[in-house]
Amino acid sequence: xxxxxxxxxxxxxxxxxxxxxxxxxxxxxxxxxxxxxxxxxxxxxxxxxxxxxxxxxxxxxxxxxxxxxxxxxxxxxxxxxxxxxxxxxxxxxxxxxxxxxxxxxxxxxxxxxxxxxxxxxxxxxxxxxxxxxxxxxxxxxxxxxxxxxxxxxxxxxxxxxxxxxxxxxxxxxxxxxxxxxxxxxxxxxxxxxxxxxxxxxxxxxxxxxxxxxxxxxxxxxxxxxxxxxxxxxxxxxxxxxxxxxxxxxxxxxxxxxxxxxxxxxxxxxxxxxxxxxxxxxxxxxxxxxxxxxxxxxxxxxxxxxxxxxxxxxxxxxxxxxxxxxxxxxxxxxxxxxxxxxxxxxxxxxxxxxxxxxxxxxxxxxxxxxxxxxxxxxxxxxxxxxxxxxxxxxxxxxxxxxxxxxxxxxxxxxxxxxxxxxxxxxxxxxxxxxxxxxxxxxxxxxxxxxxxxxxxxxxxxxxxxxxxxxxxxxxxxxxxxxxxxxxxxxxxxxxxxxxxxxxxxxxxxxxxxxxxxxxxxxxxxxxxxxxxxxxxxxxxxxxxxxxxxxxxxxxxxxxxxxxxxxxxxxxxxxxxxxxxxxxxxxxxxxxxxxxxxxxxxxxxxxxxxxxxxxxxxxxxxxxxxxxxxxxxxxxxxxxxxxxxxxxxxxxxxxxxxxxxxxxxxxxxxxxxxxxxxxxxxxxxxxxxxxxxxxxxxxxxxxxxxxxxxx
Numbered sequence: 001x002x003x004x005x006x007x008x009x010x011x012x013x014x015x016x017x018x019x020x021x022x023x024x025x026x027x028x029x030x031x032x033x034x035x036x037x038x039x040x041x042x043x044x045x046x047x048x049x050x051x052x053x054x055x056x057x058x059x060x061x062x063x064x065x066x067x068x069x070x071x072x073x074x075x076x077x078x079x080x081x082x083x084x085x086x087x088x089x090x091x092x093x094x095x096x097x098x099x100x101x102x103x104x105x106x107x108x109x110x111x112x113x114x115x116x117x118x119x120x121x122x123x124x125x126x127x128x129x130x131x132x133x134x135x136x137x138x139x140x141x142x143x144x145x146x147x148x149x150x151x152x153x154x155x156x157x158x159x160x161x162x163x164x165x166x167x168x169x170x171x172x173x174x175x176x177x178x179x180x181x182x183x184x185x186x187x188x189x190x191x192x193x194x195x196x197x198x199x200x201x202x203x204x205x206x207x208x209x210x211x212x213x214x215x216x217x218x219x220x221x222x223x224x225x226x227x228x229x230x231x232x233x234x235x236x237x238x239x240x241x242x243x244x245x246x247x248x249x250x251x252x253x254x255x256x257x258x259x260x261x262x263x264x265x266x267x268x269x270x271x272x273x274x275x276x277x278x279x280x281x282x283x284x285x286x287x288x289x290x291x292x293x294x295x296x297x298x299x300x301x302x303x304x305x306x307x308x309x310x311x312x313x314x315x316x317x318x319x320x321x322x323x324x325x326x327x328x329x330x331x332x333x334x335x336x337x338x339x340x341x342x343x344x345x346x347x348x349x350x351x352x353x354x355x356x357x358x359x360x361x362x363x364x365x366x367x368x369x370x371x372x373x374x375x376x377x378x379x380x381x382x383x384x385x386x387x388x389x390x391x392x393x394x395x396x397x398x399x400x401x402x403x404x405x406x407x408x409x410x411x412x413x414x415x416x417x418x419x420x421x422x423x424x425x426x427x428x429x430x431x432x433x434x435x436x437x438x439x440x441x442x443x444x445x446x447x448x449x450x451x452x453x454x455x456x457x458x459x460x461x462x463x464x465x466x467x468x469x470x471x472x473x474x475x476x477x478x479x480x481x482x483x484x485x486x487x488x489x490x491x492x493x494x495x496x497x498x499x500x501x502x503x504x505x506x507x508x509x510x511x512x513x514x515x516x517x518x519x520x521x522x523x524x525x526x527x528x529x530x531x532x533x534x535x536x537x538x539x540x541x542x543x544x545x546x547x548x549x550x551x552x553x554x555x556x557x558x559x560x561x562x563x564x565x566x567x568x569x570x571x572x573x574x575x576x577x578x579x580x581x582x583x584x585x586x587x588x589x590x591x592x593x594x595x596x597x598x599x600x601x602x603x604x605x606x607x608x609x610x611x612x613x614x615x616x617x618x619x620x621x622x623x624x625x626x627x628x629x630x631x632x633x634x635x636x637x638x639x640x641x642x643x644x645x646x647x648x649x650x651x652x653x654x655x656x657x658x659x660x661x662x663x664x665x666x667x668x669x670x671x672x673x674x675x676x677x678x679x680x681x682x683x684x685x686x687x688x689x690x691x692x693x694x695x696x697x698x699x700x701x702x703x704x705x706x707x708x709x
Contacts, residue, residue, distance in 0.1 A: 024052055024067040031062040036271040042068050097133040110137050128203055163202045164250055171196055173703040176602030178204045197628060197638045198620060239284040245276050246620065256282045359413045360657040363439055364400060365447030367393050367423035392642050398635055399646025407654050414654050421448045428453045440464045444653050444663045451475040458483035467663045471649045479687030484667065486649055488615055488691050494589050496694035497613040498527050500708065506557040509549045511571050513562035514539050541567055543574045552582040559587045563594050572604050588612045611698035611708065616676040618705045627675050648674035
């Protein structure tokens with residue numbers, strides 16, 4: 001019992017955070033009201049209501065009684081009253097920063113400028129806005145003086161500006177856009193170290209883009225503010241605009257220079273979110289008028305999401321048979337629509353097979369290493385700060401739990417058992433679990449993490465025909481029939497981009513540094529027909545020879561593999577010059593840190609449409625966004641690579657088992673795609689299965705990453 005209570009505390013520490021709740025008031029829902037409308041009425045967020053009323057995520061009905069947080073409402077009223085008094089009297093007041101508040105929101109709330117607020121609170125320039133800070137809010141009369149003083153003291157100093165992350169943007173592209181390094185960007189925004197969530201507002205050091213200063217400054221509609229002379233003099237004309245596919249509040253706001261609140265005020269239907277085909281009232285003059293196309297009503301209900309309370313029984317006792325859980329949880333997290341082919345004809349979107357009610361069993365073998373934790377005198381918190389392997393395990397586990405929640409909501413007939421594999425690079429307790437007959441009856445086993453342990457497990461379960469899915473190892477596996485490698489090998493990743501270039505009938509030229517002997521050997525042995533550009537005696541590029549290898553009638557793919565800055569600059573200059581007479585695209589086979597330095601022009605990389613292979617994609621699909629938002633709500637952080645992989649591998653395994661076929665049969669027949677990963681298994685000639693699901697990505701002219709067709 002002590003063993004499992006320790007595991008629960010460990011997982012709970014990482015995946016959950018405690019919260020306190022103030023007083024609440026009861027509210028009876030009227031006919032036709034939505035959660036968003038109720039939230040606006042009480043000046044709280046929908047998430048505040050969902051925290052006290054989890055069932056409200058499935059919708060609210062008339063006469064339903066909701067608990068509404070009152071404490072925040074009272075505090076807001078007091079602060080707003082104080083703001084009105086202080087600004088009308090021209091006196092300063094104070095404000096305590098609350099979580100999720102921004103400088104833009106505070107400046108808008110108190111009717112002051114960014115310069116005036118920072119002049120009264122100089123620490124904002126160096127430290128940024130942090131919850132718990134006490135700010136001095138200058139009155140309206142004092143603001144100009146404060147701003148003038150600030151201008152004198154801060155003359156020549158750079159401003160801090162914000163950037164809202166758009167779909168498919170990267171840290172590299174954003175840093176280049178503002179002329180800073182990725183390290184500076186991450187230092188100012190520590191939450192993006194592991195991932196870059198769409199919609200996240202970044203703090204940027206540099207000069208604000210002209211589009212920000214050109215945008216009209218508007219404030220939320222208040223009765224006393226509608227009489228401003230500046231607004232009454234300027235007449236605004238409006239037009240109808242039809243929402244295009246994949247448009248969001250962010251993209252609409254950028255086009256029409258309106259905030260989300262202003263868009264919703266003009267179009268109350270937006271309170272339920274932006275939907276393709278909606279006809280909106282927007283200011284005229286920003287886009288050319290276009291005909292409105294009548295939209296057919298969708299036959300499928302939109303994807304709904306909900307978040308349940310922290311899982312308290314995440315791991316079943318090994319001595320008991322795992323029990324199916326029902327109810328609650330996420331409605332649909334990933335692409336689960338129908339067993340038909342998607343837009344990409346090779347990718348199958350899986351759903352539960354009709355009539356498939358036979359219960360399946362999935363076992364997760366995760367290296368929590370609880371025995372070591374129990375004997376560790378430094379404590380769990382200290383261990384988490386230093387043990388990267390443990391953090392990786394817990395991240396993977398948190399993603400797997402999201403997948404299990406999804407399966408529970410979809411009512412999949414699956415039992416899940418999670419065991420501590422107690423792994424090191426050379427040892428594990430798998431033999432003990434097999435001796436206890438824990439794994440032999442499983443329909444699929446996910447794990448262990450280390451390659452040699454995964455191979456040992458597969459060998460032991462081969463006679464029982466149990467598939468073993470290796471979730472994280474990149475090593476080339478030994479030939480074991482029931483072993484499935486989910487991460488493509490390095491050679492497979494390289495093969496994918498060469499196959500793509502040949503499929504496009506491209507002329508492939510390689511520029512490879514002499515020091516990259518393994519790359520030279522790989523290309524010569526595996527990629528026949530690739531021509532190498534000549535190098536000089538000193539190891540530099542022979543530019544004339546490179547240009548002579550480029551063909552004017554075909555797309556020229558130039559594969560560049562070097563870490564030498566001078567050679568990279570030479571290659572880029574030669575290719576940009578060559579673009580005047582022929583088609584050229586720059587290609588790399590693996591991440592190159594030299595391209596991230598300030599010495600390399602990102603604009604030139606974009607002009608050459610830098611292309612590379614990747615085992616993960618960068619998608620803005622609705623299903624992907626839903627997963628990231630739900631994960632953030634449940635775990636108080638955005639998912640990193642290991643968390644997303646934990647979801648993808650676990651969910652994909654469970655969905656394959658409910659197709660009326662064995663895992664082995666689906667692996668031979670189906671290619672699937674989850675949040676970040678593609679699973680396209682093939683049987684190796686010497687035995688065993690590997691994944692060749694690789695994405696080909698490139699930088700487009702709008703500075704975003706796109707998947708090559």
